[in-house]
Amino acid sequence: MSDQKINESIVTDEIREHMKExxxxxxxxxxxxxxxxxxxxxxxxxAMHAYDPESYTAADVRRALDHERISVEDFKALLSPAxxxxxxxxxAKARAEKQRYFGNSIYMMTPLYISNYCENYCIYCGFNxxxxxxxxxxxxxxxxxxxxxxxxTGLEEILILTGESRKMSDVEYIGxxxxxxxxxxxxxxxxxxxxxTEEYRYLHECxxxxxxxxxxxxxxxxxxxxxxxxxxxxxxYRLNAQERALRGGMRGVTFAALLGLDDFRKDxxxxxxxxxxxQQKYPAAEIGFSCPRLRPIINNDKINPMDVHETQLLQVVCxxxxxxxxxxxxxxxxxxxxxxxxxxxxxxxKVSAGVDTGxxxxxQENIQEEKQGDEQFExxxxxxxxxxxxxxxxxxxxxxxxxxxxx
Amino acid sequence: MxxxxxxxxxxxxxxRFILGSGKYSLDLIEAAVKxxxxxxxxxxxxxxxxxxxxxxxxxxxxxxxxxxNTSGARNAQExxxxxxxxxxxxxxxxxxxxxxxxxxxxxxxxxxxxKATEILAKEGFVVMPYMxxxxxxxxxxxxxxxxxxxxxxxxxxxxxxxxxKEFIQILIDEIDLPVIVDAGIGKPxxxxxxxxxxxxxxxxxxxIATAGNIPExxxxxxxxxxxxxxxxxxGLGRVMHKGAAASSPLTGFLRD
Numbered sequence: 256m257s258d259q260k261i262n263e264s265i266v267t268d269e270i271r272e273h274m275k276e277x278x279x280x281x282x283x284x285x286x287x288x289x290x291x292x293x294x295x296x297x298x299x300x301x302a303m304h305a306y307d308p309e310s311y312t313a314a315d316v317r318r319a320l321d322h323e324r325i326s327v328e329d330f331k332a333l334l335s336p337a338x339x340x341x342x343x344x345x346x347a348k349a350r351a352e353k354q355r356y357f358g359n360s361i362y363m364m365t366p367l368y369i370s371n372y373c374e375n376y377c378i379y380c381g382f383n384x385x386x387x388x389x390x391x392x393x394x395x396x397x398x399x400x401x402x403x404x405x406x407x408t409g410l411e412e413i414l415i416l417t418g419e420s421r422k423m424s425d426v427e428y429i430g431x432x433x434x435x436x437x438x439x440x441x442x443x444x445x446x447x448x449x450x451x452t453e454e455y456r457y458l459h460e461c462x463x464x465x466x467x468x469x470x471x472x473x474x475x476x477x478x479x480x481x482x483x484x485x486x487x488x489x490x491x492y493r494l495n496a497q498e499r500a501l502r503g504g505m506r507g508v509t510f511a512a513l514l515g516l517d518d519f520r521k522d523x524x525x526x527x528x529x530x531x532x533x534q535q536k537y538p539a540a541e542i543g544f545s546c547p548r549l550r551p552i553i554n555n556d557k558i559n560p561m562d563v564h565e566t567q568l569l570q571v572v573c574x575x576x577x578x579x580x581x582x583x584x585x586x587x588x589x590x591x592x593x594x595x596x597x598x599x600x601x602x603x604x605k606v607s608a609g610v611d612t613g614x615x616x617x618x619q620e621n622i623q624e625e626k627q628g629d630e631q632f633e634x635x636x637x638x639x640x641x642x643x644x645x646x647x648x649x650x651x652x653x654x655x656x657x658x659x660x661x662x
Numbered sequence: 663m664x665x666x667x668x669x670x671x672x673x674x675x676x677x678r679f680i681l682g683s684g685k686y687s688l689d690l691i692e693a694a695v696k697x698x699x700x701x702x703x704x705x706x707x708x709x710x711x712x713x714x715x716x717x718x719x720x721x722x723x724x725x726x727x728x729x730x731n732t733s734g735a736r737n738a739q740e741x742x743x744x745x746x747x748x749x750x751x752x753x754x755x756x757x758x759x760x761x762x763x764x765x766x767x768x769x770x771x772x773x774x775x776x777k778a779t780e781i782l783a784k785e786g787f788v789v790m791p792y793m794x795x796x797x798x799x800x801x802x803x804x805x806x807x808x809x810x811x812x813x814x815x816x817x818x819x820x821x822x823x824x825x826x827k828e829f830i831q832i833l834i835d836e837i838d839l840p841v842i843v844d845a846g847i848g849k850p851x852x853x854x855x856x857x858x859x860x861x862x863x864x865x866x867x868x869x870i871a872t873a874g875n876i877p878e879x880x881x882x883x884x885x886x887x888x889x890x891x892x893x894x895x896x897g898l899g900r901v902m903h904k905g906a907a908a909s910s911p912l913t914g915f916l917r918d
Contacts, residue, residue: 355821538764
C-alpha cells in the first residue's frame, strides 16, 4: 500500500466528507503535552524510511536464519516478501527462542474497559467520537463489581482500558480504578490515552506497572489521514508515550501497529525497532508487542486488514520474537481460536480470555442495572477463562496467571 | 552411607543437583524432581501463587528444600523486599539472589547482588547469590556472608555449557564456599564437566524443561552429576597433551 492510498474498507461517505475539512498540524504538540529530549522517534522513523522490504532476497533471509542472534538487518530480511517461502523454518526458529526464554509458560489476562467516551476521530475505530454508539463510564462501585467478577475466574492480571477522553476519564479516575484493581489483581496494565511522565509516575504509584500504546501506523502522513481530530492526532506525542512511561517508573511497555492501516511490513519493522531501541536505552524495561489486525466495528462491518492474511501475521509475529526473544507477545481476541492456538504454540506468550470490549459486561449487577456501553471492535475468539485455560493445557503448555511481583 | 555431603549454610544435602522450576508444565515438576533425585528446587517467588488455582507449591514433593529466588528484582532494594516477602510467606530462610537490570540477556548485576547479600545475610537468610563469575565479586560475596556463590556458565536459557569455564575454575580454586554452577548448562556432559572441575553442585532448568522426555533427561542429569563428582573425588588422571612429554627430555643434558 502506498503512502497516499487508504484502506478503502474503513472509509464511509460521512468520513469522506469529514476528510475535506481543515485539520490541525499533526506534528505540532498541543500546549499541555510534554516534550521529552529523546532521539528515539528520529531513529525509528529514519530507519523505517530507509527500509525497502522489496530489496531483500532469499540469500538475505537464509543468512538471517543462520545467525544465532538476529540483527536489525536480519529483522528487515525476515519481514520482507522474500522470507515468505521460509515461513516454516522461521516458525521453528521462533518457537525454539520462545521455549528458551519462556519454557512452556503462557500468560493469561483480560482487558477491562471502564469507559468508552472518546474525543478522537480515528476513522477505523468503533469508539471514535463521531460513531453513534452507546457510551458509558463506570463509577467506582461498578468498576469494583467488574473487578470482583473477573477475579473470581482465577485471573490475576488485568489490563484497564478507557476510550481516549481526558475530560470523561481523567488521570485521577484512572488512578482510582488502578487502586481498586490492586485489591484483586497482582499485575495491572493500562491502555489509556498517552499522558505526561509525571502522570505515568502517579499511575505507577497507584499500582500500575505496564503501559500499552498502539501507534497504529508509524507512517506519519498516513497517520494524519486516519486520525482526523482529537489529542491522538498529535503523532509525536503518541510515539514518545512509552519512553515517558518508562521514565515515570513503569516496568514494561507494549508496542503495536494496527496491521492493515498502511504498509504492514514497514509498520511492523518500525514497531519492532521502536521496542528494540527503547530496550537498549532502558535495559531493565520489559518490552511487549501486540499484533492486532483491523477488525469490523459497529456501523462498519466491512473493515478488513487488506493484505495482512494469516501468513503475513505469522511472519510478523515470528519476526518480533526473533528480534527480541525475551519480549512478551500478546495475541488479541480479534483473531480466531485456531490462529491464536497456533500462535501460542509458536511464538506468542500471552493471551486474553473472557474478553468483552464493551463497558460493564462482566458483572451481573452491572448488566442488570444497564450500565453497559458498546464495544470497540468485534472480537472473534470468545473463549472464557476456563476454556482458554484448558486449551493451553491441552497443547502441553502451562497457563500462568502471574509472573510478577509488585515491589 | 554417603559421607560426601553438600553443605549449604549448615544444612546437609546428598544430592548435588539443584532443579529450576520456572519453565515447566506443573504436572512434570514432580517427575523431574523425583528422577533427578533433587533435594533443592528453586522457585521464583513472583511465580508462586498466593492462593488461587494451580499453585506451583502444590506440585513440589514434600521433603524438598525450597530455594525461592528474587527474579524480577532490578536492584538490591527490590531483591531484599522480595526475600523478606518470601520469608513471610513461609518459604523458609534460603534465598537465591537474582538481580537483573537487563531484560535482553538476563545477566546478573554483581554490584547490587553484593549489597543485597550483605543485608540479607545479616537478617539470617541463607543467601545463595547468582553472579557473573568474577573473582573480586566472589570475594565480596564471601565477606558479605553468602552461603555459596552461583556463577553462570553461559547466559540463561542458552544451553551453551561452560562458556565461562576458566573463570569458574578460578572461583573454585580461590573461594572457600560451595561453587554452584548456574545457568547455561545444556546437557548432562556439561554438568559432568562442571562437577569434574570441582563445582559443589549444578543447577539446571531450561535443559530439562525443554527436553523431549523430561523425566528421562532429569535422570540423565542426575547420573552425569554423580559421575562428575565421583571423578573429582577420585582425582582425575593425568591427561597427556600432544607433544607434552618429549621422549628425549629437554633437561637430559644437565650434569650437576
